[in-house]
Amino acid sequence: MVAVMTLFDSIVLGVVQGVTEFLPVSSDGHLRLAHDLLGVAGEGSPLFDLMLHLGTLVAVFLFYRQEIGVILRDLVPAVTEFPTRGWAAVNDREGARLALVTVVATVPTGIIGLLMKDLVQSEAIPMWGVSALLIVNGFVLWSSLYAKERPLAVSGGKGLGAINYRGVTLTRAALIGVAQGIAVLPGISRSCLTIVSSLWLGVRREDAARVSFLMSIPAILGAVTVSFDAETLAKAGGLTGPVLAGVLAALVVGLGAINLLTRVLRAAQFHRFAWYCWALGGISLAMYLASR
Numbered sequence: 001m002v003a004v005m006t007l008f009d010s011i012v013l014g015v016v017q018g019v020t021e022f023l024p025v026s027s028d029g030h031l032r033l034a035h036d037l038l039g040v041a042g043e044g045s046p047l048f049d050l051m052l053h054l055g056t057l058v059a060v061f062l063f064y065r066q067e068i069g070v071i072l073r074d075l076v077p078a079v080t081e082f083p084t085r086g087w088a089a090v091n092d093r094e095g096a097r098l099a100l101v102t103v104v105a106t107v108p109t110g111i112i113g114l115l116m117k118d119l120v121q122s123e124a125i126p127m128w129g130v131s132a133l134l135i136v137n138g139f140v141l142w143s144s145l146y147a148k149e150r151p152l153a154v155s156g157g158k159g160l161g162a163i164n165y166r167g168v169t170l171t172r173a174a175l176i177g178v179a180q181g182i183a184v185l186p187g188i189s190r191s192c193l194t195i196v197s198s199l200w201l202g203v204r205r206e207d208a209a210r211v212s213f214l215m216s217i218p219a220i221l222g223a224v225t226v227s228f229d230a231e232t233l234a235k236a237g238g239l240t241g242p243v244l245a246g247v248l249a250a251l252v253v254g255l256g257a258i259n260l261l262t263r264v265l266r267a268a269q270f271h272r273f274a275w276y277c278w279a280l281g282g283i284s285l286a287m288y289l290a291s292r
Helices: 009-021 027-038 045-062 063-086 093-116 117-121 126-146 170-184 188-199 207-228 229-238 241-266 270-291
Strands: none
Touching: 009 027, 009 241, 027 045, 027 126, 045 207, 045 229, 045 241, 045 270, 063 093, 063 207, 093 117, 093 170, 093 207, 126 188, 126 270, 170 188, 170 207, 170 270, 188 207, 188 270, 207 241
């Protein structure tokens, strides 16, 4: 029997979301595990999980408010000058280049997300599958140990192909967007795939984190828009106190998690999260097999 979500349950789930959305250990996988352990999986959980994602999204806005400010500052001039200057109007402004890189990454993410929507929302992937994907996630993380930063030549051209934000060209952005789309699978971390793919493409560690989290803004907003409807809200009983408490917990803890991750990346210790994924995935998989 599924229990009614209490204030304690919602705060615990908010903390889990806040930590795991940004640390490369899969927030969806952890939420699935946490729901099962607390016994609160049920009709209300889809809306609650969406609201938790919105809480961590606010954390991204707050942590990267300077970058978002630069985008807002540069976007209007780039658009107004585009008819006369072409892509040079974009390429001459850092905020406009970052905005375009983010948009290009969002396209493959959105396509993959729509194609895999039914698979993810129906929870067709069983818990043993989530556990196995966590182990796979660990191997992806470990591979970052061998990804070396490389000096990337910045094109001196002015066309669309010259668009480059700190080593992230439009081609690289599209590839990172594909990685972000694959990460809709529970057990696979969005920050893991986007950051590791960036590192393998030669992007600097700190820039990889910045681009990864800014790319999450349209991805999360898109997922919430597609998944949120009146029926889901009615089934969940509305935005109750426990739901809002969980969102606040996700926001506050999420800010700390982003700060921790950027420090870990600077220290080139990103691969160490693999041990956690292997341990959790292995334990949960063993527990599943023992219960059969």
